[in-house]
Amino acid sequence: MDDDRRHFLRAAAAALAASPWLGANAQTGVDTPHPHDMSQMPASWTGKEQIGMVMYPGMTALDFVGPQYMFASLLGATVHHVAADMKPVKCDTQISLLPTATFSQVPENLDILFVPGGGAGTITAMQDASLLRFVAEHGRRAKWVTSVCTGSLVLGAAGLLTGYRATSHWVTTPLLAEVGAIADKSRVVRDRNRITGAGVSAGLDLGLTLVGILRDTLYAETVQLLAEYAPQPPYNAGTPRTAPPEAKAMLDDMFKEFNPMARAAIRKSPGGGAS
Amino acid sequence: MDDDRRHFLRAAAAALAASPWLGANAQTGVDTPHPHDMSQMPASWTGKEQIGMVMYPGMTALDFVGPQYMFASLLGATVHHVAADMKPVKCDTQISLLPTATFSQVPENLDILFVPGGGAGTITAMQDASLLRFVAEHGRRAKWVTSVCTGSLVLGAAGLLTGYRATSHWVTTPLLAEVGAIADKSRVVRDRNRITGAGVSAGLDLGLTLVGILRDTLYAETVQLLAEYAPQPPYNAGTPRTAPPEAKAMLDDMFKEFNPMARAAIRKSPGGGAS
Numbered sequence: 001m002d003d004d005r006r007h008f009l010r011a012a013a014a015a016l017a018a019s020p021w022l023g024a025n026a027q028t029g030v031d032t033p034h035p036h037d038m039s040q041m042p043a044s045w046t047g048k049e050q051i052g053m054v055m056y057p058g059m060t061a062l063d064f065v066g067p068q069y070m071f072a073s074l075l076g077a078t079v080h081h082v083a084a085d086m087k088p089v090k091c092d093t094q095i096s097l098l099p100t101a102t103f104s105q106v107p108e109n110l111d112i113l114f115v116p117g118g119g120a121g122t123i124t125a126m127q128d129a130s131l132l133r134f135v136a137e138h139g140r141r142a143k144w145v146t147s148v149c150t151g152s153l154v155l156g157a158a159g160l161l162t163g164y165r166a167t168s169h170w171v172t173t174p175l176l177a178e179v180g181a182i183a184d185k186s187r188v189v190r191d192r193n194r195i196t197g198a199g200v201s202a203g204l205d206l207g208l209t210l211v212g213i214l215r216d217t218l219y220a221e222t223v224q225l226l227a228e229y230a231p232q233p234p235y236n237a238g239t240p241r242t243a244p245p246e247a248k249a250m251l252d253d254m255f256k257e258f259n260p261m262a263r264a265a266i267r268k269s270p271g272g273g274a275s
Numbered sequence: 276m277d278d279d280r281r282h283f284l285r286a287a288a289a290a291l292a293a294s295p296w297l298g299a300n301a302q303t304g305v306d307t308p309h310p311h312d313m314s315q316m317p318a319s320w321t322g323k324e325q326i327g328m329v330m331y332p333g334m335t336a337l338d339f340v341g342p343q344y345m346f347a348s349l350l351g352a353t354v355h356h357v358a359a360d361m362k363p364v365k366c367d368t369q370i371s372l373l374p375t376a377t378f379s380q381v382p383e384n385l386d387i388l389f390v391p392g393g394g395a396g397t398i399t400a401m402q403d404a405s406l407l408r409f410v411a412e413h414g415r416r417a418k419w420v421t422s423v424c425t426g427s428l429v430l431g432a433a434g435l436l437t438g439y440r441a442t443s444h445w446v447t448t449p450l451l452a453e454v455g456a457i458a459d460k461s462r463v464v465r466d467r468n469r470i471t472g473a474g475v476s477a478g479l480d481l482g483l484t485l486v487g488i489l490r491d492t493l494y495a496e497t498v499q500l501l502a503e504y505a506p507q508p509p510y511n512a513g514t515p516r517t518a519p520p521e522a523k524a525m526l527d528d529m530f531k532e533f534n535p536m537a538r539a540a541i542r543k544s545p546g547g548g549a550s
């Protein structure tokens with residue numbers, strides 16, 4: 001590396017070290033690394049993005065926290081965890097997350113609107129008029145409209161996926177046609193400014209994809225290395241194609257009431273044709 | 276599939292559908308799937324595990340929520356989110372999670388003790404006498420002692436890794452020798468009842484590994500399929516070996532104050548030789 005390149009890297013590293021990951025987050029008085037000078041940071045590496053991540057009861061915490069890790073790595077961005085009110089949001093795995101803002105407190109023009117998925121809680125969200133209104137209004141203006149897992153059904157119920165290619169959890173991709181979307185079974189699907197991810201764990205891939213879009217490849221690669229995101233699943237059953245038929249049969253049976261109920265919720269929603 | 280097998284799968288699916296993922300989590304009065312009969316469930320698929328997941332300020336939320344998704348899939352298990360007190364725990368990416376129990380409220384004999392990692396917050400945790408006492412006491416009795424990322428440094432500071440092979444975030448694996456552990460750069464390292472994971476995202480691999488150990492392969496494969504855990508990182512920079520040298524140089528620089536401070540914290544800890 002030449003001296004200029006080295007200088008750039010040191011400045012960027014200093015800025016990253018000043019981010020909440022390390023320096024700014026000490027909670028007690030004991031020794032921790034202290035913030036660095038950010039003044040030498042290349043301008044293109046710091047943004048001013050306003051990111052709105054929607055929360056609702058029964059959402060899947062991992063759908064939310066995977067992308068949140070990646071969005072929080074965007075220097076200069078503000079990440080809002082947005083819910084109907086400020087009460088803790090209990091997720092489907094029984095962990096509770098705290099909102100940082102209510103629907104009415106979020107900036108009007110978001111750079112990213114993000115909606116996580118879930119099970120029964122997502123069907124409830126698809127029937128929640130004020131949540132759908134928030135998603136529809138901010139989705140019309142947001143630079144990027146994004147989701148993970150069954151979050152795409154919420155985008156669809158809000159009328160945001162009509163005519164767009166999109167994905168969802170593999171169980172629910174057949175429902176995408178009900179909201180006028182074109183189902184695509186890819187891991188992360190980008191069609192114009194809509195970016196949707198497959199089930200649950202796809203949130204890491206979606207989030208890192210957005211980091212690359214909003215910054216650059218080297219920035220995203222650095223975030224990937226920080227997350228040590230070189231996955232090695234101990235089994236090879238992550239898709240219906242590779243899973244044993246028994247596993248697929250079990251989940252098909254487990255979800256046999258889910259899709260009809262989700263379909264009914266869609267049909268009563270703006271995105272399903274109701275007004 | 277023969278009829279017996281089919282019957283088994285239907286019973287298992289019914290039990291899974293009754294779990295918090297779907298039925299038990301409806302938060303409002305609208306239509307959601309309702310719980311199923313669990314009585315036909317094969318006994319080997321339901322456990323009574325008590326799982327203690329340690330929380331501390333500045334931990335990395337994704338370190339925690341990845342394994343939490345997997346542990347919550349264990350039918351019959353109780354997952355405790357354990358902190359010094361019941362206040363929300365603010366993570367390094369600025370998201371707050373709620374504990375469900377304090378250190379004094381957790382069952383004496385845990386099946387799994389789990390410690391997540393983080394940045395500056397982890398150095399603080401390594402100097403927190405009451406947290407180290409909780410980890411040391413429960414770790415001596417727990418069936419499985421586990422961590423993700425720099426959580427292994429907390430296990431080590433508590434004196435639980437002496438003579439064990441273990442891993443950590445790639446930045447901090449050189450520190451494992453300071454707590455008497457044998458550093459191993461694998462994604463998930465199992466040595467007797469110690470199971471440690473590499474950085475951040477390795478929590479998904481660690482959690483799924485434990486599901487396979489506590490139940491069986493088909494159960495773990497079903498959980499993997501439910502999580503659609505077939506990762507497709509958009510870049511190939513998840514390890515120092517595959518990342519561009521610039522990304523590695525940037526993080527080495529970012530962490531250049533971290534390792535000396537973590538080393539100093541270890542030396543003052545029980546696991547580092549202090550008494």
